[in-house]
Amino acid sequence: MEHAAHSPEEIQKHVRTYIAVFVALAFLTVVTVGVSYLHLTAAIAVTVALIIASIKASLVAAYFMHLISEKKLILWILIITMATFVSMILIIFFTNKGVMHVVS
């Protein structure tokens, strides 16, 4: 691990970020739950919930999973995966939406 090279001081810094991230995650959780009690219209509710979830996810990935300092190789694998994943969702969604139906 390149981290092994890290000196205790640096690790100390790491630890501080971890705590910070934890606080952020906890806060965002409270926010997203709070928002859900407002019973916003579907569209808004979904967007808000997903945005918050994405932020939380990126925090976890970036700091706990060290993606922020991760090697290109790994990033590329994830980029390919996300691309595949997104195209799957979108294509399935739109194909399903475009299906011919009798309007009766």
Place this chain on the structure above:
Amino acid sequence: MSDAVIHYIEEPHPVTGVTNSKLGVWLFIASEVMLFGALFSSYIVLRVGDATWPHGWTVLNIPLATLNTMILITSSVTMVMSWASLAMNRFDRFRLYMLVTILLGCAFMVVKGFEYAHKFEADHFPRTSNFYGVYFTMTGLHGLHVLGGILANLYFLTVGSKLWKTHPKMFMGRIEVAGLYWHFVDLVWIFLFPSIYLL
């Protein structure tokens, strides 16, 4: 070299900069992304196709789920702390944090157990409606992943930790990838929670 000496188990590959196991786990996570991706796609398709689909918050126990979210987030922190402890050469702290991580994981499962129990009492079963079908299937699969993580962590806390004496680097590497998996499970929940409970 008539014995198979496999490189880059301890030392990262000079060019790629990662060890075999790290790359392996990231690829495994990639496949997991596609697994849960497919589950989410299905969820979307089923939900838009069904006018009678209820809002999660009308039928599910939000406080309990919020508690579980907190538990899982905390466990992610303790998990990463256990790794950091190793980096700081504090094996005792590692064991402490790892233990806490495992306990938190168990706590998550217990809470989930209560949640399920309530549903069953109110006889809500997967077959009741596609909402419950999706709810049980997706949270259930996620639960299985948590369970898997707990078992792996148990191994590293007990038998596996012998390696610390002989190959400290290798052991750290394993804790790191174990962590990667654990954080990923947390990450999945971060999406499951709002999309099933709050929407």
Place this chain on the structure above:
Amino acid sequence: MDTPSIYGWYLPPNYSAHGAIIDQLIVIMHVFMVALFVGWGLFFVYCLIRFRQRAGHKATHDLPHSKLPKFLEIAVVLFEAAVLVGLSYPAWSKLKTSFPNKADATNIRIVAQQFVWNVQYPGPDGVFGRTDPKSVSDSNPIGLDLNDPASKDDITTLNQLHFPVNKPVIAELSSKDVIHSFFIPVLRVKQDAIPGMKIPIWWEANHTGQFEIGCAQLCGNGHTTMKGYVSIDSPEDYKTWFDEQQKELNPPPAEPAAAPASQPTN
């Protein structure tokens, strides 16, 4: 029954107004494919003979510098693009999505089930009676709601599909149990019948006669036997048939459907 003589080792005759595009596309594609294959094939065989290992013959290290393959590949691309844009796109939207207007078409409903084709005609009032799964019974396979006045005059037949020639037919395709696929070879019509969905299809025959309906999607152990009949009638014949059905319609509907439905399950 139809005369087997019309069938052979090639596409069956096309008795529809719209099917010509499909045949045309199939033929064009195969001409292209054969051309490619023969072209490549000749080159291939030539190499096999000319460059076989033999005394005094040596392989050359340097690679051929012909532009030909590039051109060929570009040609293939252009051809495919042309076929897509020129034929397939428009044909598909014509065949599957641009419907003749209901008023001047024969409107029917086709309800597939293991292992028969139910057909429902709106009757003189031109309105389909309501159907719902609960009222399904052996004598009422499509679950026609008998309290609905519109159903009173509805004709329902089993594996028998009558319609007049030279007049578009609009059919609403659905299924009671599993996925089937409605296939009339001579009319170049094929569409899956999917439970939970009502998929509209249309066709226009230009030749009278008796032909077969096949099921193209595996639907259980009766899949093979799920054969229906179309009879493409002259307007007169259709009228007579239609009136007969009306007479038979009292006592209540689905009567021609004597003892259907109770087929083996999947």
Place this chain on the structure above:
Amino acid sequence: MSHHPEKHEDKHEHEGHHELGFIRKYVFSVDHKVIGIQYSITGLLFLFFGFSLMMIMRWQLAYPGEAVPIIGKWFENSTMMSGGIVSADLYNAFGAMHGTIMVFLGVVPLAVGGFGNYLVPLQVGAPDMAFPKLNAASYWSYFVGGVVMLYSFFLPGGPAQSGWTSYPPLSDIAGTGQTVWLIGMVFLITSSLLGSINIIVTIVQLRAKGLSFFRMPFLVWAQFVTSFLLVLAFPPLEAAAVFQLMDRIAGTSFFLPSGLVVSGMPLQVAGGGNPVLWQHLFWFLAHPEVYVLILPALGIVTEVIVNNTRKPLYGYKTMVYSVVFLGAMSFIVWAHHMFMTGMGTTMSNFFQTTTMIISIPSVILLSCLIITLWGGSIRYTLPMHFALAFLPMFAIGGLTGLPLGLATSDIYLHDTYYVIGHFHYVVAPGTLFALFAGIYYWYPKATGRMMNNVLGKLHFWISFLSINGIFMPMFIQGFAGVSRRLHTPTIYAHAEAVQSTNVFMSISAWVLGAAQLFFIINFFLSLKFGKKATDNPWDATTLEWATPTPPPHGNFTEEPVVHRGPYEYSVPGKAMDFIPQQVS
């Protein structure tokens, strides 16, 4: 344990082959070569089994309703084959299992598990796979999956009967066989995931010194892309399998719409599901899967052809880019299997376009291979026979994919025998022949013996003629409009008209079956009596030939260093007409 690849190579360095007992060495071995061979043998046996099922089905197709000769006698009193006649249930069961077995238990294990495991480490100059124990786990997971599938044949209701595609609602309301099928699939999926992750890591991490990506043999590239397809495409099927299991066991209705009436009885489920959803998830895997079936085959053919034309590969880089592009595209064409599900114009246009686009790289790949022949000095060795036959066969299979890819012509051709013809040309005389080529080519390396030439030629020529005799008439039947999966085609007038072709096809199938005896005999006798093979019997350049024959545990006597590209044949001014990669 699938969660923890890294927990599988500890203290591996202490596993000298000498210390191992028989069991550890040949049964629960972690040596990639042993595992590769286990995969190959198991795969071959399943291929043969899957073929046998079809030989029985072909009797019913040729002589509908007549008792099957010998086999019929054995099962006379069984419900599914009473009187020795193939019942509709049996036909559907065998059809579904033929497809499943051939794809998931035959070709993929042989092509990826077998050739991938055996050759990738050797060709990249590695001592073993990156995760040897994971590798063993992958094989045993496959093995269990296979056993589960075989077990389903002994269930009262027989095995799965809803086609290898298992479309709900049919599969949801089918008998227990379907449940077992799904469980078996979960094991097979796990196996493929473990295996492909292993292959990717091995290629990325363990390449020998000097072996840059663009010096890798094309087969390694093919396996690399294939593994990515498996890693990313299989999980959605796993999700689908879980949903279907839930539908069947827990009574959910993910794939069951409301208001179903099955054989007169309203189905007692909540409803609200969507049957087409399954098709999306299934084909999202199954289209990439078909490229999983062809890419390793292409890789093998490339190795064999280059070696036997004694000249460098034409357009190596072009081929690499094509194969990568092919892999990427294969994720966005899947719904060309679903044109008839009521698809609207926009999406059908999208899918027919992507389908046409994806055919281009294949054209390029094949072109490069054929052009490679130009100016070569073609050695008509046994493997070369099969490799050369692959080209026109794949061409036919591929080209016939085009009219299917155009939604409009697919209206008529969908679910007819034209489709069956199309893909059998790519998988049977295509992939299977490539795999045979591979077996004849690497058998000497793996066993230290050459296979017999005469038996081999007999195997080739009889197989080549008969296999075309089976699949060529399928296009005629397709044109005639004969649907697939028909237990008694003669019921339909248009099928009756081409029934004579069925007889011809079936006889060809049995001849093909008989021809395999030459192979099987050759395969086993050569182990003992085959002519001893040198370390590099084909004068090949790639690294696997730089090992002792057969390679010891750890493969290379000293760590190989690569100095040149994979195919340096007939370099001017050199004494020998080939320069191995490790030669400086």
